[in-house]
Amino acid sequence: MLDTILHILVPIAIFTFIAAFTLFAVYAERKIAGFVQDRLGPMETGKYGSLQTIADILKLLQKELITPSSADKILFRIAPIIIFVAVFTGFAVIPWAKDFIPANTHTGLFFIMAIISIDALGILMAGWGSNNKYSLLGSMRAIAQMVSYEIPVGLSLIAVVMLTQTLNLNEIAIGQGILTDGSIKFMGIWEVNEIGGLFAWNIFQAPHLVITYIIFFIATLAECNRAPFDIPEAESELVGGFHTEYGGIQFAFIFLAEYAMMFLVSMLGVVLFLGGWNTPLPNIGAIRLADWTTGLAWGIFWTLAKSLFIVGIQMWIRWTLPRLRADQLMSLCWKVLTPLAFLCMAISAIWRILVIA
Amino acid sequence: MIFKTASHAFRTAIKGLSLTVRHLFGARRSRTELNIKKDNYFEQQDGVVTVQYPREKMPIPEVARYQLQVDIEDCIVCDLCAKACPVDCIEIEAIKSPEAIGKTSDGSVKRLYPAKFNIDMAKCMYCGLCTVVCPTECITMTNEYDRSSQKLTDLIYGFSDMTDSEVAQRKAEWTKFQAEKEAAKQK
Numbered sequence: 001m002l003d004t005i006l007h008i009l010v011p012i013a014i015f016t017f018i019a020a021f022t023l024f025a026v027y028a029e030r031k032i033a034g035f036v037q038d039r040l041g042p043m044e045t046g047k048y049g050s051l052q053t054i055a056d057i058l059k060l061l062q063k064e065l066i067t068p069s070s071a072d073k074i075l076f077r078i079a080p081i082i083i084f085v086a087v088f089t090g091f092a093v094i095p096w097a098k099d100f101i102p103a104n105t106h107t108g109l110f111f112i113m114a115i116i117s118i119d120a121l122g123i124l125m126a127g128w129g130s131n132n133k134y135s136l137l138g139s140m141r142a143i144a145q146m147v148s149y150e151i152p153v154g155l156s157l158i159a160v161v162m163l164t165q166t167l168n169l170n171e172i173a174i175g176q177g178i179l180t181d182g183s184i185k186f187m188g189i190w191e192v193n194e195i196g197g198l199f200a201w202n203i204f205q206a207p208h209l210v211i212t213y214i215i216f217f218i219a220t221l222a223e224c225n226r227a228p229f230d231i232p233e234a235e236s237e238l239v240g241g242f243h244t245e246y247g248g249i250q251f252a253f254i255f256l257a258e259y260a261m262m263f264l265v266s267m268l269g270v271v272l273f274l275g276g277w278n279t280p281l282p283n284i285g286a287i288r289l290a291d292w293t294t295g296l297a298w299g300i301f302w303t304l305a306k307s308l309f310i311v312g313i314q315m316w317i318r319w320t321l322p323r324l325r326a327d328q329l330m331s332l333c334w335k336v337l338t339p340l341a342f343l344c345m346a347i348s349a350i351w352r353i354l355v356i357a
Numbered sequence: 358m359i360f361k362t363a364s365h366a367f368r369t370a371i372k373g374l375s376l377t378v379r380h381l382f383g384a385r386r387s388r389t390e391l392n393i394k395k396d397n398y399f400e401q402q403d404g405v406v407t408v409q410y411p412r413e414k415m416p417i418p419e420v421a422r423y424q425l426q427v428d429i430e431d432c433i434v435c436d437l438c439a440k441a442c443p444v445d446c447i448e449i450e451a452i453k454s455p456e457a458i459g460k461t462s463d464g465s466v467k468r469l470y471p472a473k474f475n476i477d478m479a480k481c482m483y484c485g486l487c488t489v490v491c492p493t494e495c496i497t498m499t500n501e502y503d504r505s506s507q508k509l510t511d512l513i514y515g516f517s518d519m520t521d522s523e524v525a526q527r528k529a530e531w532t533k534f535q536a537e538k539e540a541a542k543q544k
Contacts, residue, residue, distance in 0.1 A: 035384035036377045040407040320377040321370060336363050 010102045014091050022259040023053040029315050036319045063248035068131060071245065075129030080246065080253040083122035087260045089115045094267050095170045097277045097299025098179060108169040109161065112268060113154060116223070119261070120146040123232070123242050126254070130245040138241025141326060142232035145222055148333045149229075152219040155341035156212045160202055160272050162348040163209075173276030176201050178283070178290050188355040196290035197282025201275035206351050212344040213273040215337050217310075220265035222329070224258065226314055228321040229329060266310035270303065274310075277303045392416040422483040423502040425476050427516040431461040431495035434469035438487035438496050446480035447487060448473060452527045455534040461493045471517045472524045478504065479512040 027042070027050065034041025042049030067076055093108035095101040105111060120143050127139020164172045174180055178196035186192045188206055192199040203209050222229035233241035240246075243254045270276060277299035281289035293302075324332065386404035390397055391413070408415055417423075439447040450473035458467040487496050506512060519527075 032381065035381045035405070038380060038384065038404070038406050040384075040405055040409070043409060316374065316377065316381070320373045335359055 011088075014102065015088065018088065018091070018256060018260045018263070021263055022256050023057065025259050025262070025311060025315075026053045026056070026255075028312070029318075032312075032315045033319050036316075057252065060248055060252045065248050065250060068245050070131045072129040072131065075125045076245070077129075077250075079122050079126035079129055080250045080257075081122075082125060083119055084253045084257040084260070086115055086118035086122060087257045087264055090264045091260075093169055094264070094271060095173050095276060096303050097296045098174065099170065100277075100296060100299065101170050104168070104170050106166075106168050109157060109167040109172075109272075112169075112264075113150070113157070116261075116264075117146075117150065119257070122257075126246070127242040130242070132245055134238045134240070135242050135244045138232045138234070138238045138244070141234075142225060142242055144326075145225070145229065145232060145329060148330060149219045149222040149337075152215050152333060152337040152341045153223060155338065155345050156216040156219065157272065159212045159341070159344045159348040160209065162345070162352050163205060164202070169271050169276075172202075173271050173278065176275045177278030178294065179278075185355075188351065192282075195282045195284075196278065198275075198280045199282060200278065201273065201280075203273040206348070206355070208344050208347040208351070209273065211340065212348075213269065215341050215344065216269055216273065217313075219333075219337055219341075220269065221314060221317065222333070224261040224265055224314075226258075226262065227318040228324050230318075230323060231326055231329060234323060262311055262314055263307060266307040266314070267303065269310060270306040274306050275302075280306075417500055417502070419500050420498060421500065422485050422498055424478060424499050424504055425481065425487070425514070426497050426499045426501075427474060427476070428495045428497075429471060429474065429516050429518055431463070431493045432471055432474065432516075433461060433465050433467050433493055434471045434474075435492060437490045437492065441486045441490045443484060443486065444480050444482050446477040446482075448475045448477070450474075452524065453531050454527070455530060461495070463493055465493050470519060470524075470527050472519055472527070474516040475513050476516065477513045479509055 030052070031041040031049075033039075042052035045052040045055050067073055090112050092102045093105055093111050095104075123142045123146075124139050127135040127137075127142070130136070160172075161167060164175055166172060166175075175182060176184070177200050178194070180193065180200075184192050184200045184205065186199040186204055190199070198204070203213050225232045232238075233243070235241075238244070243251060246254060279290050279293040279298065279302055281293050283290045380403070383403045384405050388404050388406050391408065392398065392415075394416075434449060434451040436449050436451065439445070439449045449471065452470040452472050454468055454470055458470065460466055483498075485498060488494075488498055504512070
């Protein structure tokens with residue numbers, strides 16, 4: 001009985017978090033956009049415009065649901081749900097702190113990769129179901145982009161998994177801090193089990209993992225259809241891309257999914273490369289900074305802080321770089337990221353045999 | 358080839374990102390000098406440039422092309438402004454007077470009553486031609502620019518200060534005068 005209640009409460013908690021995060025992130029996005037362009041961003045609703053996104057969501061909730069007369073009604077209606085649920089389910093296997101994880105599965109990473117791919121399906125349903133040329137073009141681009149970029153993401157994940165030897169995200173996170181049983185070597189030479197902190201993170205366990213993380217970051221940026229890879233939406237060419245025909249709460253769900261996806265991939269990157277819930281502060285002799293800042297509350301804090309930092313970088317990039325052309329997008333994926341990711345994977349294999357074992 | 362392009366892309370991306378992050382943190386300041394006439398106006402190139410309009414206002418020149426204003430005491434109802442107006446936004450109705458009514462502040466003699474002097478500011482294109490042709494300089498442009506309203510008819514400004522009964526009385530006076538003149542001719 002208690003288990004059942006817990007199984008209901010956890011998704012509700014995660015949904016509440018995603019909703020709150022989206023409200024905050026949209027506000028942050030608009031403020032960052034304003035500041036980068038020497039503007040102020042929202043200023044009128046609430047102090048410094050802090051209630052702007054709440055006003056926005058209240059407006060969206062009140063709107064009528066309009067289904068275009070020539071749309072495929074079933075596809076059109078269920079597409080936002082599929083898009084959101086695909087991303088939402090991904091949160092099930094990501095740890096927030098040590099053993100503080102909705103579902104501690106041995107195939108967590110594989111599960112995430114599988115479930116995120118369904119997102120592409122939802123986008124195709126939205127684009128096709130809308131029966132609108134812009135929506136269809138947008139969703140075709142989205143599929144091409146998401147399927148292509150899944151390859152560098154997958155390869156960079158394999159490069160890490162070769163070193164961690166597990167697909168369980170909880171164990172991957174444990175293996176990057178002072179709580180681990182195995183040995184952690186900074187750049188493969190310096191034993192840092194006791195020191196912990198920043199030096200124990202996966203990204204610093206081998207030199208090529210820094211490049212792997214950059215590949216992962218760029219590829220996941222494309223996975224969530226964010227600028228500079230936002231050609232599926234491309235408001236200046238395709239009106240709104242695959243969500244042109246959506247309004248009201250359906251649009252809100254697509255939007256929610258976009259921001260949840262941003263947070264999900266940031267969190268995944270944090271767990272795999274940046275130490276997960278482990279503290280960045282090392283133990284220095286008698287000053288046990290790492291020991292002091294490890295625990296349940298600290299774990300959640302570090303996960304949140306690191307993920308929000310990565311989300312901040314995603315926003316910063318969005319408001320700096322111009323959109324890539326479709327062919328540039330493909331050549332970046334197939335000619336640069338995929339070969340590099342393969343190279344990283346090969347180095348990981350050699351590293352595993354020669355340095356660790 | 359691909360290495361060259363990739364490294365070039367990377368370097369230029371870093372360049373752009375460092376530029377935007379400078380602006381991001383530069384947003385803690387905002388431009389203090391709003392008056393373009395001041396010497397230091399162009400010295401502040403960083404910081405937020407937004408002027409939050411109803412709360413903050415930019416200084417504007419005292420006489421520029423903004424809302425029109427008519428000093429009706431100085432108006433000789435010559436109708437020149439209405440004729441000069443390219444969009445016909447000025448509507449004037451004059452009533453002749455049997456004798457001179459008085460003098461304007463620059464000494465011109467007034468012989469006409471302004472029964473109606475309406476300017477439709479919704480039509481006005483702010484060219485300022487009416488102010489140029491006015492012989493007594495009674496129609497001027499002020500520094501008032503924010504006169505937004507809920508109704509379109511609120512933008513028709515009436516400058517005539519005559520009441521309906523006054524208009525009727527002046528009209529009657531003129532008809533009487535005409536009739537008397539007519540009668541004198543008949544004799």
